[in-house]
Amino acid sequence: MGPSGRRRRWDSPCHPSNAATGARIGPAWPGLKPPTQRAVEHYADPVGVPVEPCIGDSARVAAVEASGLLDAGPEPAFDDLAALASRLLNAPFAFVTLVDSQRSFGTARIGVAADGPVQNTADESFCQYVVNSGGPLIVGDTLTNPLTADDPAIASMGVRAWAGYPMISEDGQPLGSFCVIDTQVRQWTEIDVEVLRVLAAAAGREVALRAAARQAEIANERLTLLAEVGQALGETLDAEVAVGRLARLVIPVLGDWSIVSLADDAGRLTDVGWWHAHEPLRPVLDKLARERLVGLDGAGATHAARQSRRPVVIASGALEAGLSVLRSTQAQDAYRTLAPAAYGVWPLTSSDAVHGVLVIARGARRGAFTQAETDLAANIARHAGVVLDNARLYTRQREITEALAEANGRMRENARHDRGVARALQDAMLTLLPEPDHLHLTARYLTADVHDQVGGDWYDALLPPDGATTLMIGDVAGHDIAAASVMGQLRNLLRALAWEHDDAAPSELIIQLDRVMADLGISTMTTLLVARIEQDDADRQTGLRTLRWSCAGHPSPVLIDAAGTPTLLPTRAGPPLATVRSVQRHDHTATIRPGDTLLLYTDGLIETRSHELSERQAQLLDVLHGCRDLGLDDMVNAVVASMVSAQPDDDVALLAVRFHSEDAPRPVEAGQQHEALGMPTG
Amino acid sequence: MDLSISNEIDHTRRSVLRLAGALDLASRDLLLAAAAKALVAPDATGLVLNLAGVSFFDSSGIGAVVQIARNAEDANTPFALQAPSQRVSQVLEISGLLDAWPIEDSSV
Numbered sequence: 001m002g003p004s005g006r007r008r009r010w011d012s013p014c015h016p017s018n019a020a021t022g023a024r025i026g027p028a029w030p031g032l033k034p035p036t037q038r039a040v041e042h043y044a045d046p047v048g049v050p051v052e053p054c055i056g057d058s059a060r061v062a063a064v065e066a067s068g069l070l071d072a073g074p075e076p077a078f079d080d081l082a083a084l085a086s087r088l089l090n091a092p093f094a095f096v097t098l099v100d101s102q103r104s105f106g107t108a109r110i111g112v113a114a115d116g117p118v119q120n121t122a123d124e125s126f127c128q129y130v131v132n133s134g135g136p137l138i139v140g141d142t143l144t145n146p147l148t149a150d151d152p153a154i155a156s157m158g159v160r161a162w163a164g165y166p167m168i169s170e171d172g173q174p175l176g177s178f179c180v181i182d183t184q185v186r187q188w189t190e191i192d193v194e195v196l197r198v199l200a201a202a203a204g205r206e207v208a209l210r211a212a213a214r215q216a217e218i219a220n221e222r223l224t225l226l227a228e229v230g231q232a233l234g235e236t237l238d239a240e241v242a243v244g245r246l247a248r249l250v251i252p253v254l255g256d257w258s259i260v261s262l263a264d265d266a267g268r269l270t271d272v273g274w275w276h277a278h279e280p281l282r283p284v285l286d287k288l289a290r291e292r293l294v295g296l297d298g299a300g301a302t303h304a305a306r307q308s309r310r311p312v313v314i315a316s317g318a319l320e321a322g323l324s325v326l327r328s329t330q331a332q333d334a335y336r337t338l339a340p341a342a343y344g345v346w347p348l349t350s351s352d353a354v355h356g357v358l359v360i361a362r363g364a365r366r367g368a369f370t371q372a373e374t375d376l377a378a379n380i381a382r383h384a385g386v387v388l389d390n391a392r393l394y395t396r397q398r399e400i401t402e403a404l405a406e407a408n409g410r411m412r413e414n415a416r417h418d419r420g421v422a423r424a425l426q427d428a429m430l431t432l433l434p435e436p437d438h439l440h441l442t443a444r445y446l447t448a449d450v451h452d453q454v455g456g457d458w459y460d461a462l463l464p465p466d467g468a469t470t471l472m473i474g475d476v477a478g479h480d481i482a483a484a485s486v487m488g489q490l491r492n493l494l495r496a497l498a499w500e501h502d503d504a505a506p507s508e509l510i511i512q513l514d515r516v517m518a519d520l521g522i523s524t525m526t527t528l529l530v531a532r533i534e535q536d537d538a539d540r541q542t543g544l545r546t547l548r549w550s551c552a553g554h555p556s557p558v559l560i561d562a563a564g565t566p567t568l569l570p571t572r573a574g575p576p577l578a579t580v581r582s583v584q585r586h587d588h589t590a591t592i593r594p595g596d597t598l599l600l601y602t603d604g605l606i607e608t609r610s611h612e613l614s615e616r617q618a619q620l621l622d623v624l625h626g627c628r629d630l631g632l633d634d635m636v637n638a639v640v641a642s643m644v645s646a647q648p649d650d651d652v653a654l655l656a657v658r659f660h661s662e663d664a665p666r667p668v669e670a671g672q673q674h675e676a677l678g679m680p681t682g
Numbered sequence: 683m684d685l686s687i688s689n690e691i692d693h694t695r696r697s698v699l700r701l702a703g704a705l706d707l708a709s710r711d712l713l714l715a716a717a718a719k720a721l722v723a724p725d726a727t728g729l730v731l732n733l734a735g736v737s738f739f740d741s742s743g744i745g746a747v748v749q750i751a752r753n754a755e756d757a758n759t760p761f762a763l764q765a766p767s768q769r770v771s772q773v774l775e776i777s778g779l780l781d782a783w784p785i786e787d788s789s790v
Contacts, residue, residue, distance in 0.1 A: 477745050523752075525745050527777070553744075553777040573778030579748045580782045607740055609706075613772055 041140050041188070054174070055122055055131050056101040063173045064100050067207050068214050069107050077206045077489055080520050081178070082108035084496060085199050089163070089192050091180035096167070096203050098176035099131045111181075124152045126159065127177040130166040134174045138163045138193055141185045161186035163193065165200035170208050178203045198499065202492040209488055222376055225253045229380050239391030243348065243384045244273030246358060252277040254369075254377055255360040257285055257338065261293070261302070262348075262356035262388070269293055269302070269356065276338075284337045291331035300325035305345040306354050311378055313344040315368050318361065344369055346381035350389030358384065433461050436469050438660040439533065440632050444640055446652040448479055448604070456483035456526075457602045457653040458491050464502035467535075472498070473554070473600045473655050474528040486524045490517070490577075498530075506530035506550035507574075507585035514552075514577045526577040527553040529600055533592070533657070543662055545592040550585055552576050555603055555613075558620065560635075562595025564628020566621045594661035597632065599624070604650035605643055619643070632658040685709035687716045696728035697721075698764065702735030705743035717750040721757050729754050734765035734788055739773050751783055762786055 054060055064070065069078075078096040086094035093111035097104045104125035106118055122128050129137045129147060139162045142148045153159045163186075164179025178200035232245050240262055247258040257276040261269040271289040276282045301312040301321070314321050318340045326332045343361035347354045358381045362369075369377075433441040443459050456476030463469055472494055476487045493516055497509050504512070509530050517523075531549035539545055549557060549569075553576030560566040574585040592598070606616035623642045627635040636656050644652050685703040692698050697720040705713065720729055731747065733739075747763070754761035765788035766774065774780045 475741075477741065525748055527741075551778065553779065555776060573776060575778045575782050576744075576748075579779065580751075583782075603741060609738060609740075612769060613776055 041138055041145075054134070055099065055128060057173075060131075060173045060175070061100050063169045063171070063211075064098050064175050066211050066214070067098060067175065068210055069098055069207065070100065070105050072107070074109075075107060075206075075210075076520065077485065078108035078203060079110070080489060081199050081203050081206070081492070082110045084493070085178070085180050085196060086110045088195050088199075088496075088500065089180050091161075091163075091182050091186075093181035093183075095127075095164075095179050095181070096176070097125070097127045097179070098167075098207075099125070099127050099174075104128070104176070107176075120153070124156070126151065126153060126162050126164065126179065126181075130164050130177045130179075131174045134166055134168070136163075136165045136193070136197070138188050140187050157181070158183045160184050161188070163188050163196055165197050167200055167204040167207055169204070169211075175204070175207060195496070195500065198496060199492075202496075205492070206488065209485060213485075221253050222372070225249065225376070226379070229383060233383060233387045239387050240272060243356070243388060246380060246384055247273035248275040250358070250360060250377070250380065251275050254373055255343075255362040256340070256366060257281070257361050259285075259289055259292075259359040260348075260356065260384075261359070263306075263354065272356075281338060284334050288331055288334035288338065291328040291334065292326060294328040294331065301343070301345045302357050302359065305347045305357055309347050309349050309354055311344055311346045311374060311381075313342070313369055313374060315342050318343045339363060341366075342368055344374060344377065346377050348381050348385035348388060350385040353385075353389060355385050355388040357381075434463050434469070436463055438662050439469060440658040440660060442632050442636055442656050444636055444652070444654045446604075446640065446644055446648055448648055448651050456487045456524075457604065457651040458487050459600070459653045459655040460491055460495065461655070462495060462498060464499050466502040468502070469533040469657075470498045471531040471533070471598075471600060471655060471657065472528070473602060473653060474526055475554070475602045475604075475651075475653070477525040479651070483524065486522060486526075489522065490526060490528075493517075494528075494530075505587045506532055506548060507587045510550055510552050510574070510577070510585055517578050518581075523578050525579055527603070528577055529554040529557065531557065531598070531600065533659075543594055545659060547590045547592050547598065548587055549589075550574070550587045552585070553579070555601060555606060555617075558599040558601075558624065559590060559592075560597040560599065560624055560627075562593060564625065566599075566624035568617060568621065592659050594659060596659045597635070598657045598659075599636075599639070600655045602651065602653045604648060604652035605639075605654065607650060609649075616643075632656055685712055687713060689716065689720060691726070692730070694727060695725065696730050696760075697723055697726045698730040698732055700732040700735065702737075704738035705733075705736050705746065706738060706740050707742040710742050710746040713746050714749060718753065721753060721759055726759070728760040728762065730762050730764050730786070732764040732788065733770045734767060736767055736770050739767075739770045741773075741777075743770075744773065744777050744779065748779075764788055 069075070082094040082096050086092070094108070095106050095110070096108035097106050099105070099122055102122055103119045104122050104127040106112070109116070109118070126137065126148065137147075139145045139148055142151065142154050142159055142162055148154070148162065151159070159181050161182040161184065162179060164177045166174035167176050167178055169175050178196065180196065228249050229246065232249060233239075233242050243262065244260055247260045250258050256278070258274065259271050260273040261271045263269055271293065274285050274289045276285045301314055305312040319336070322335050322340065322343070323332055326335055338361070340361035341364040343359060346358040346360070348356040348358060358377065360377060433443060435441060441461055445457070445459070456478050458474055460472040461469065474487070474490065476483045476490065490513065494509065494513050497504075497512050497516075501509065501512070510528060513528070529549060529551045531547060534546045534548060535544075536546070547559075549571070551571050551573045553573055556571040556573070557569045558566050559569050569588065569590055571588055572586050575583055606613055606620060608616060611619075620639070620643060623639055624635070627638050630638060636654055639654065640652070685701060685705055688700045690698045690700065699713070699716055699720060701713065703709070717729065717731075720726065729750070731750070736743075751761050762784040764786045766785065771780070
């Protein structure tokens with residue numbers, strides 16, 4: 001179906017009985033059935049007793065908690081996806097829920113008042129069924145379905161029709177559900193279900209993004225702490241003053257409060273620094289620090305840590321453990337007020353002495369010390385021990401140098417890890433490319449060589465139901481996690497649009513995405529190129545294809561013919577997304593012959609400080625000219641090698657397609673064909 | 683290479699920000715601040731960016747101009763570009779923004 005065919009407006013109701021959407025032409029390849037308007041009903045277990053209920057599974061509940069979304073406020077990304085589901089399926093309610101062992105918490109709640117209830121108990125929520133089964137639940141009439149007929153939510157919320165998919169974590173745990181609800185009996189169609197599945201998968205990826213971002217944040221916090229410790233210990237000549245400052249530095253990253261104590265020549269401890277995260281409790285901690293060492297000898301965790309030269313962590317029952325050791329009643333009173341749930345004592349060790357201890361305590365809300373946290377505290381304590389040792393015995397200069405070098409190595413290691421997390425986050429957003437008939441797709445993604453940066457570039461390809469291939473490449477302004485998150489949202493929205501409106505011209509998809517961005521208040525400037533590879537009956541006779549594309553502020557595509565001659569496809573670029581209201585956009589077409597190659601790229605490939613864009617585009621054509629005999633992957637590698645510096649200033653994304661002749665079998669270099677990857681579920 | 687900005691009032695009482703140097707990530711905040719100030723100036727009838735002296739202009743520069751145009755639109759202040767250098771015009775064209783705003787030559 002070409003772009004001149006029927007078009008459905010984005011804002012028109014998408015009721016499943018809309019007969020026009022049934023008139024899709026099936027895809028040209030076997031194996032992938034297009035969704036239809038046929039009514040569907042699906043539930044995992046008609047008897048209502050799941051085989052293995054997993055709702056209370058501790059690994060699953062831990063994964064839900066790691067998302068950081070429980071009891072958090074609303075997030076636009078989930079609100080947008082739920083609102084889209086409600087709109088596309090014409091359902092009054094749509095929810096994104098996270099289900100722990102007790103309750104179903106609504107991260108997004110479309111159709112419910114903003115100040116309405118945010119959760120219900122798991123056993124009255126329909127979400128329990130999809131979490132327990134790990135599969136979809138599609139119920140057209142909740143009263144006649146044996147699984148749901150007795151569910152209290154039918155009476156309390158008026159749930160008469162329910163359709164939802166589980167949101168699955170990267171390691172396969174069902175975390176919650178993505179669902180729509182109608183108060184009337186519904187016949188859910190295959191298209192409804194497909195839209196829901198795609199949006200649920202998108203929501204699942206958003207959850208993964210949150211978990212990865214949190215992990216990156218924690219890694220960054222620890223890296224910063226190590227750097228601050230290195231600086232604090234290095235910048236003052238008075239090592240004891242410097243070590244005393246550690247108490248303040250490690251809070252709040254490692255705990256709620258901390259005390260640093262140093263041993264004098266006779267081995268008696270004195271507290272030299274202490275800090276509490278909460279200002280009102282600092283006077284209480286002052287009292288504890290003054291009194292706690294009174295009469296304290298040969299007992300408790302501090303003593304054990306000094307004797308053994310190893311950290312001692314009291315993982316639970318810290319209040320009782322501490323009270324049993326403290327001798328001063330004033331210290332006991334202060335300790336009761338501080339009420340630690342867990343604490344650890346790290347000896348400040350050097351090669352042959354224990355110079356003091358670092359005590360870190362935390363309340364019940366912080367949970368137990370993780371291995372990474374105890375390792376970090378041990379590193380800091382060792383570093384402090386070495387600094388103290390150096391101050392006391394300055395002849396050991398070489399040793400401290402080595403220790404500092406080791407600490408620097410660890411910091412570099414952490415920095416690499418941190419960047420790895422950012423990259424992983426990005427990788428999660430980039431699609432496994434489909435390999436349709438006789439097309440060979442390949443892509444490259446290079447991130448800017450700046451610490452902590454993730455990019456807003458993306459590429460994507462999908463096979464919508466009408467049999468065309470849709471290519472998308474874009475660039476969200478900015479290089480931070482916020483840009484990556486907007487990129488993820490836009491990418492998902494555009495996928496949903498391209499799938500739903502498979503007869504729309506590229507310019508229409510761009511206009512619709514721009515409109516949705518305005519509706520959702522996404523104002524980040526974004527360049528985008530959308531291209532469709534089409535083949536009508538006449539083309540099929542002659543072995544030709546048609547490339548149809550539209551461009552929003554994005555660099556023009558390059559077409560390389562079978563003889564290896566590259567041409568910049570003349571493109572009238574419209575403005576980027578989220579820049580100018582109500583603009584005209586243009587579509588372009590070009591004829592594709594067997595053996596041609598299409599190259600799409602983001603501006604990072606051609607933008608440099610020292611050259612005009614036109615010079616760089618000419619340079620790109622020169623490079624491509626030299627690649628005439630190369631296979632697709634070698635060609636793309638050569639472009640990257642010639643055009644991109646070893647430390648790029650900007651992200652670079654490339655998406656290339658080689659069009660093989662349909663007379664010949666699919667060439668080996670094009671790799672395995674994955675027809676069913678039209679809508680990867682990620 | 684820095685960006686210098688001078689502010690003038692033309693004969694129709696519009697604020698004209700005359701830019702010279704590099705408009706990039708490093709200088710965009712400077713320009714945004716100058717434009718914000720020009721927009722709240724009493725009895726200014728419009729905002730004009732004169733780009734004749736801009737020697738470097740990249741996608742961050744585009745982002746800054748888009749932001750200023752949006753702010754001008756929100757403030758109901760007519761916005762125009764003046765005398766873009768060839769480099770600027772080329773970037774505007776590739777970005778599809780050559781028709782987005784009125785472009786005047788500097789004799790206006």
